[in-house]
Amino acid sequence: VIRSAQSLSAPIELEADLCVVGTGAGGAMVAREAARAGLRVVALEEGAHVPPANFTQREDEMIPRLFQDAGGRATTDGAVTVLGGRGVGGSTVHNTNLCKRPPAELLDGWGIRGWDAAALEPHYQVVERDLAVQRIEEGRLNRNNQILKRGVEQLGWRGDILMHNRKGCVGSGFCELGCAFDAKQNAQKVLVPDAVAAGATVYADCRAVKVVVEDGRATAVRAHAVRADGRPGPTVTVRGAVCLSGSAVGSARLALLSRLPDPEGRIGASLRLHPSSGVAGVFDEVVEGWNGIPQSYECTEHLRFDSAAGDRRVWIVPGFAHPIGIASLLPGFGAAHMRTMRLYPRLALLIAMVHDRTMGRVSLDRHGRAQLSYALEPGDQEALLHGMAACARILFAAGARTVLVPFATPLELRSRDEIGRILSHRYRPLDPLLASSHPMGTIPLGTLVDPEGRYRHVRRLWIADGSLFPTSIGVPPQLTIYAAAHKVAGHLVAELKS
Amino acid sequence: MNRRGFLRTTALSAALLGAALGVGRRLSGYRVDPDTAQALRTLSEKEFVILLAISRRILAPDAPDAPPVGPEVVLFIDRYLGGIDEGLRDDVRALLHLVEHASGLSRFTRMTAAAQDEVLQTWQASRLAVRRQGLQALRSLAFFGYWRDPRTFAMLGYSGPMLPRAPG
Numbered sequence: 001v002i003r004s005a006q007s008l009s010a011p012i013e014l015e016a017d018l019c020v021v022g023t024g025a026g027g028a029m030v031a032r033e034a035a036r037a038g039l040r041v042v043a044l045e046e047g048a049h050v051p052p053a054n055f056t057q058r059e060d061e062m063i064p065r066l067f068q069d070a071g072g073r074a075t076t077d078g079a080v081t082v083l084g085g086r087g088v089g090g091s092t093v094h095n096t097n098l099c100k101r102p103p104a105e106l107l108d109g110w111g112i113r114g115w116d117a118a119a120l121e122p123h124y125q126v127v128e129r130d131l132a133v134q135r136i137e138e139g140r141l142n143r144n145n146q147i148l149k150r151g152v153e154q155l156g157w158r159g160d161i162l163m164h165n166r167k168g169c170v171g172s173g174f175c176e177l178g179c180a181f182d183a184k185q186n187a188q189k190v191l192v193p194d195a196v197a198a199g200a201t202v203y204a205d206c207r208a209v210k211v212v213v214e215d216g217r218a219t220a221v222r223a224h225a226v227r228a229d230g231r232p233g234p235t236v237t238v239r240g241a242v243c244l245s246g247s248a249v250g251s252a253r254l255a256l257l258s259r260l261p262d263p264e265g266r267i268g269a270s271l272r273l274h275p276s277s278g279v280a281g282v283f284d285e286v287v288e289g290w291n292g293i294p295q296s297y298e299c300t301e302h303l304r305f306d307s308a309a310g311d312r313r314v315w316i317v318p319g320f321a322h323p324i325g326i327a328s329l330l331p332g333f334g335a336a337h338m339r340t341m342r343l344y345p346r347l348a349l350l351i352a353m354v355h356d357r358t359m360g361r362v363s364l365d366r367h368g369r370a371q372l373s374y375a376l377e378p379g380d381q382e383a384l385l386h387g388m389a390a391c392a393r394i395l396f397a398a399g400a401r402t403v404l405v406p407f408a409t410p411l412e413l414r415s416r417d418e419i420g421r422i423l424s425h426r427y428r429p430l431d432p433l434l435a436s437s438h439p440m441g442t443i444p445l446g447t448l449v450d451p452e453g454r455y456r457h458v459r460r461l462w463i464a465d466g467s468l469f470p471t472s473i474g475v476p477p478q479l480t481i482y483a484a485a486h487k488v489a490g491h492l493v494a495e496l497k498s
Numbered sequence: 499m500n501r502r503g504f505l506r507t508t509a510l511s512a513a514l515l516g517a518a519l520g521v522g523r524r525l526s527g528y529r530v531d532p533d534t535a536q537a538l539r540t541l542s543e544k545e546f547v548i549l550l551a552i553s554r555r556i557l558a559p560d561a562p563d564a565p566p567v568g569p570e571v572v573l574f575i576d577r578y579l580g581g582i583d584e585g586l587r588d589d590v591r592a593l594l595h596l597v598e599h600a601s602g603l604s605r606f607t608r609m610t611a612a613a614q615d616e617v618l619q620t621w622q623a624s625r626l627a628v629r630r631q632g633l634q635a636l637r638s639l640a641f642f643g644y645w646r647d648p649r650t651f652a653m654l655g656y657s658g659p660m661l662p663r664a665p666g
Binding site: 056057058059060063064069070072077078079082092174180230288290291322323324327328332333334335337338339342343344345365367369407409428430431433 | 555556557558559560564574577581582583584586615618622623627630631633634635637638640641642644645647650651653654655656657659660661663664
């Protein structure tokens with residue numbers, strides 16, 4: 001069953017074999033696998049359970065409900081807006097269903113037993129089967145994606161149609177606000193119901209605040225209900241082994257709050273973000289990028305995974321949004337910004353996402369809130385600007401009349417001859433504006449987590465979310481998080497059943 | 499360091515913020531109509547007036563088909579701020595005082611539109627990251643309060659949500 005802790009009027013204590021913290025791609029997968037194996041599972045979710053019938057397609061209503069910090073989370077210097085999901089299903093509720101495996105080169109390069117591409121293959125296969133992952137039909141590319149494809153083909157660059165986990169998609173284009181048509185084959189629709197059917201209990205509106213460790217073993221999770229006004233309600237204690245799956249930010253925060261043994265101070269210390277920036281093209285043709293599947297084509301011409309990749313570490317995809325989102329992505333303010341907004345139906349937007357090497361940190365402020373520090377290192381700055389320049393080239397090749405670049409002083413390019421102005425720009429925080437939807441790497445395999453997903457310094461404690469990744473992975477992480485969680489779940493079940 | 503800490507420990511901003519809050523508390527002259535005052539949940543009347551003035555310059559409706567930036571824009575932001583982290587909320591409130599009292603010899607709300615634009619331009623391109631951060635925060639809030647309005651959809655040529663808005 002899925003319960004809301006808001007209905008609790010008094011503290012409760014629950015006995016379980018396993019308490020899973022978080023119900024996104026990682027947590028829902030672990031909860032399902034453990035429950036199916038016959039373990040008593042309780043999953044805690046900080047956010048609410050918002051069913052598809054309550055997805056209203058309105059940014060002002062859904063962003064505060066579906067995103068951490070009501071969509072206002074950012075790095076401490078404000079340079080990177082960090083979007084993370086909140087609610088049953090986690091970020092899989094608001095993502096755009098991108099399912100892309102990282103190349104074998106990256107996974108093999110981790111050098112961790114059992115995490116090379118061949119070893120992960122069966123886990124990817126399970127995920128792709130259960131979540132109905134398939135290639136988008138070419139006829140379903142919307143105009144924004146067609147423009148990317150056209151530009152890539154004009155330039156002779158490498159690009160392809162993407163794989164998605166959607167079934168019965170009507171192309172409403174509101175993916176980032178939750179699918180009111182329930183077409184996403186995600187944690188919320190597939191895995192959480194599977195887990196519940198297998199006997200798991202899910203508590204929504206329930207914030208974990210401490211992993212209890214006794215004699216070197218995780219023995220319980222302490223949590224409290226989250227009231228409608230955000231204030232803490234009665235405490236919830238779940239006794240059992242523990243799996244942290246609350247995202248790279250949430251899991252690191254809970255580990256720090258719990259003062260887990262960490263002799264070298266590594267928890268939270270290798271935060272990667274996949275920072276990205278958008279570049280807009282103004283076209284004579286009608287684009288109406290809000291219609292149809294938002295991201296269905298990619299350009300991988302500038303995405304390399306080898307150590308000599310240099311600034312060729314950028315993944316390019318369309319990045320259209322609804323009015324509030326697009327207004328925030330476009331540079332400037334005032335009359336000039338208003339004029340640009342009036343071009344909305346004729347704008348195409350591309351995003352350059354950096355396969356980053358920068359290592360930021362998740363730490364706690366004095367109130368116990370997560371704070372994210374992240375200073376883009378020079379190599380990533382170069383990669384970002386290189387990627388933005390590549391976006392501009394694609395847009396001009398596809399027929400853009402002008403290209404708009406979100407530097408602090410907005411830059412408008414009138415021809416491809418001016419693209420060098422992007423490359424000569426000197427990066428500084430908030431110039432250009434950056435966003436991230438992929439925090440990862442804060443409790444990584446290798447240093448803090450063993451190959452079976454166990455936290456090295458506490459027994460009966462596993463990690464199963466994007467925190468695990470030893471590096472940035474250069475592609476959307478949801479598929480790999482599902483697969484990693486499936487792998488960790490297998491180890492966890494074997495140990496707890498024995 | 500969190501965002502609030504960042505704002506407060508940046509040397510220049512700390513000095514400006516202290517001055518702004520000190521001066522701000524002593525000065526008056528910020529009145530809103532009783533209905534609006536009663537509707538405010540997070541912002542003070544003064545903060546409401548400052549944010550309305552800033553929002554008008556950030557949004558700058560340019561033709562009759564663009565809805566004016568009225569109290570409802572800031573009232574929405576006021577409600578939104580009520581649902582976010584307290585530290586972030588305090589940051590925003592401090593930021594409003596900073597814009598009002600640390601933008602020149604005159605209060606921001608008493609400047610001409612052109613002078614207000616100049617202040618915001620200065621913040622946008624500032625060498626101080628904290629000012630660029632402040633402008634970005636104000637942009638985000640103003641856009642959130644304005645572009646949610648269905649009256650803006652037609653001027654954008656945006657078809658809007660497929661689903662009707664739920665009653666209430």
